Amino acid sequence: MNRAPADRPPRSWLYVPATRPDRVAKALAGPAEAVVVDLEDAVPAHAKERARTTVLDLAEHAPRPFHVRVNDLDGPWGARDLEALARAPLAGLRLPKAETADQVRRAADALAAGRPLPLYVLLESALGVENAFAVATAHPAVAGISLGEADLRASLRATADTALDWARSRVVNAARAAGLPSPVQSVHTDIADESGLRASSERGRAMGFFGRSVIHPRQVPAVHAAYTPGPREHREAAELLAALEDARSHGSSAFLTRDGRFVDPAVVHAARAVLAFAPDTPSDTEEKTP
Structure with missing residues (x-):
């Protein structure tokens, strides 16, 4: 089991589907310094309710706290995710597809009935990037902002990776201007491309990111080395x-x-x-x- 020391944020954030509690258990015992149990992209529509129940059970019995990525607040499941998880013993919540400060405040208000939970806000559209500083300062519960680059690339209709550099710098600057930690770098989707992951992560660190989201445990060593x-x-x-x-x-x-x-x-x-x-x-x- 690997956890980041209290004096610095995690270098690796491993996403695991909420529908696979066996993988969650392995992730929590593995080398990733933070684990994110995913209720959003990794869970099909028909399994959303069951996955939420699974997360609540996992949170009660896990050997250490983990993060949860909830569903889009403006979709059919996000509000219910927040209501159900407000009192769960979690390390934090990741709020996807945020575009405005109002969405962040709505999420924080929905969690107000439970114990304070840090909110990590994902900006995944052109509008979200434009509003980066407003989102970062929307509520004291916001503990970090970062990019969701796959959705952002589609939003921008961009085909070159370098087309996202302005958005990356924008989010880094907004986070630091708001007094938040350096953003976590978005995932590298080619699991087999270890050298590309390492090079991309080193470049991310040079641009002001700290740590990276990963989608497979085999990506953790390269990310740790780069950061x-x-x-x-x-x-x-x-x-x-x-x-x-x-x-x-x-x-x-x-x-x-x-x-x-x-x-x-x-x-x-x-x-x-x-x-x-x-x-x-x-x-x-x-x-x-x-």
């Missing part, structure tokens, strides 16, 4: 913080490193984020994107 600072990056961060302590002893909070880089509080914050990780391997031959 874990390498030993050299770790060492440089430690050296920078040591230099900061020396500068502070001389009455300064900003300084130049030996190789001429200017260090201010923002750089220090980034170094501390790197040190939240232990390097995966003793080798520093592998460069990571900062």
Whole structure:
């Protein structure tokens, strides 16, 4: 069983169909740092009600809390999902296909009768991306926003992956402007393409994402590798913080490193984020994107 330390968000969010409790059990005991039990895309219409009941039972008996992706609030099942799950012992809820702040507030209001549950809002349309900051600041229950890229690509009628770069940066900026964690990167749908997943995840980290949604356990190691600072990056961060302590002893909070880089509080914050990780391997031959 793998869980992210309390001082950082998960690197991997593994989606599992609510109709497969056996897979949920394996996921909760596996390497993914967060598990999302899916009531939406992975569940056919005729199985929605039964899947919701299954999630409630799983939540009561699971060895650790998990997240649930509910159905679209404007569809026939979303409101009932929220009503049923409001009191469940969950880690959080993922709200799909959100486009407006009002939808988010409606979801938060529907959960108000139960214990507070963090809302992770998925933006999957052109309108949702345009309203990213309004959605991110719609309610104190919003704990994160991210993209659903498959639906967004269809919404934009885009065929090139790079066509989504503006939307990606928009959501990263909106999340950070709202004081939320860096968004979780959308899924890489080709399960067999490990090298493509790794490269895409490294690029996602460089663009400001942190962590990634995955649809199969075999994708977890590549995502963890991409979102874990390498030993050299770790060492440089430690050296920078040591230099900061020396500068502070001389009455300064900003300084130049030996190789001429200017260090201010923002750089220090980034170094501390790197040190939240232990390097995966003793080798520093592998460069990571900062």
